[in-house]
Amino acid sequence: VPEEFIIPAVWLDVIHHTGRPYHWWLFLGTQNAERMSLVVARPIEILSIIIWPIVKFFELIARGMSRLLGSRKEKHLSEEELKSIVTMGRDEGILSKDAARIMHNVLRFERKKVINIMTPKVSMHMLDGDAKLGDVLNFIIKSPYSRFPIYEENKDKIIGILDVDDILKYIKSNRLGVRIKNISRPPLFVPESKDVDDMLADFEGKKTPVAIVVDEYGYVIGLVTLEDVMEEIVGDIFDKSRKSSVYIRKESENLIRVDAKASVEEINKALHLGLEEKHFNTIAGFVEGKLQRIPKRGEEIKLKNITIIVDQVTDQSIKSVKIVRN
Template sequence: MTFLYLEIVVIGACLAFLIFLSSVEGAIAHSSPLAVRMMLERDENKSSPLLLLVLEDKMQVLVPLHLGTQIFLITIAILTTHLSLTRWPNWGVGLAFLIIFFISVIFRQLLPRLLTQNEPEEKLVRLLGASYPIYRMLRSLALPLSSILSLFRRLHDNGGAPVDAAKSEASGEEIQAYLDIGEDEGILEKEDSELIQSVVEFGNTLVREVMTPRTKIVGCEENATIGELRRIMVEHRHSRIPIYRGDIDHIIGVAYIRQLLAHYIPGRENDPITRLIHPALFVPETKPVAALLKELQQRGDHVAIAIDEFGGVAGLVTIEDLLEEIVGEIRDEDQAKISEVIEENARSYILRGSTELYRLEEIAGKKFEGHDSATVAGLVEAFLGRVPAPGEEFDYAGLHIQVLDADRKRVIRLRVQLPQRQPIGEAVHMD
């Protein structure tokens, strides 16, 4: 009888350890590495060697813990079978099977998941601290298994060849997935996520995608006078003007407004601009904008001339163009603010993409629900699932919308036409 009680006590102890280690595994599986890192940054006292190891390589922690759960589960199975056969020789095996099945499903799978599915990061921190002694005992036993699994993982990842550093970098899709996780878990605000996404896309953008095309370049002939250069700068509100010889395809330099102001003397407007010409930086239109930004910083320049494969001028790009790829449109202090809403007639309006959505709701006389958009551009992109092209037209919630201006990242201007008759005050849900 004493041995019987001892078996029951051992089974109970093994069951407790089984639930505990399974909960640790569940917490590791459910927790987000981003959330754990953010939590550690807020409170370094929560850090532990095992937690840092989880962030570095989960497999090194999971293999010993999983081995421990199997040891406890097998021990429970052996003792339960022995106990059942001792008490009920005729049908003890079937009873033992049912008990072990119940323990495996309930205490090994379901209960640990229920215990760790809410706030898994907080629970992971608490559980890992208590499981560290068990981990240290099991680590030596699990070492051969860990080594074999690591070998198989390396062979699976790269076929046994050395890891290519370029291939080991996170892809754009992986980074987007991380950003989505960060937003879903409340770690990143939508604006922060958009900024990071802009930085990621910035690394893959070429000069020809952001430059002002050749046909829109405002330049000045090298034989022009200081007065003529001043007039061009004032008229077009440009602080940097390319200087060309003969035609725009032969740019020889750039004139800066600060040099013009330094050399401008009233009454001497007819002086030549030769001394104002600064050597131009020529770059291929296929150059990555990240590399161009670094080069401009090193040279102390603010503008570069993009050339095509034949050596002709393809366009012009400034530091402002590059920065706008990251942070969006930058309006100079002397630029008049463009009206957000222009009423063409009683049924037609032109809106900027950055117009707050409530302005459109006031115009349309209805609420647009079922989305998280704060601007008109956000509503359009959420409805279409992409950034529309200029000239694209579609109907939404009884409105006819025409995209007037857009680039590859955002809607800039659009026209909204109201129906002849529209119900006032109704709410529209986005499907």
């Protein structure tokens, strides 16, 4: 098959068979991530239906060529073969580096579970539903987040999600005595074992693209957002749009300073470590998960070959850590 047929055929085949064709378009919304992805999801799903005949056309060509060459047994491309084709397309200049990176991310994307990308419970900023808006307003203003899980009685009983957009009218009219549970939105619950690629369908049409992650017993273990899902797809491209980029900076042979948003996976790769990735997305989540609380500056976690020291911290979250090789 001519080379110019191979890449388009694989491109369309991957788009069609992932069942989530809009994965490839999400990088367009990096400036307005949530709004853009929810707007384009339905049109691109329609596009998937439109391009289906084109996909079948390339499949028929490939099948016909296979028969002419004497092979009658159908063979589906494995993930490794697809990765090789994408890499070849990048090396030959057919695909841009960014496009190839996104395609590689999507190939890994389908194997991931929600538990692999969620923010752990210990790092969630939750509010008591019985609290009055005026009592929590200062906390909301200081928090880096715009949505807050609302609980009743205990933090395993989430009853809603408070969106900062919803509180503006109450502030303007000076109705600060309203209880926040009365102005929260219904929560979405998902199991920890849910496939990440199914989350986009769950978020589609929802006013609040936030889901509470629960374990097999129904206990809250974390939170996942549309942004978390998009970061898995567009990776570094999404990070480039941020003012404060994630970094890992080597200050000496045995001292590394790490931004709290850096993922455990990239830290392991960069520093050749074996930190647990299964239950923690970022190094901040790793530290808070091990300590089961937001730590104070200077607190340490001693591991086999390294010591993690909390470097910069606020009342709500870790900002950076230092990793010292023992």
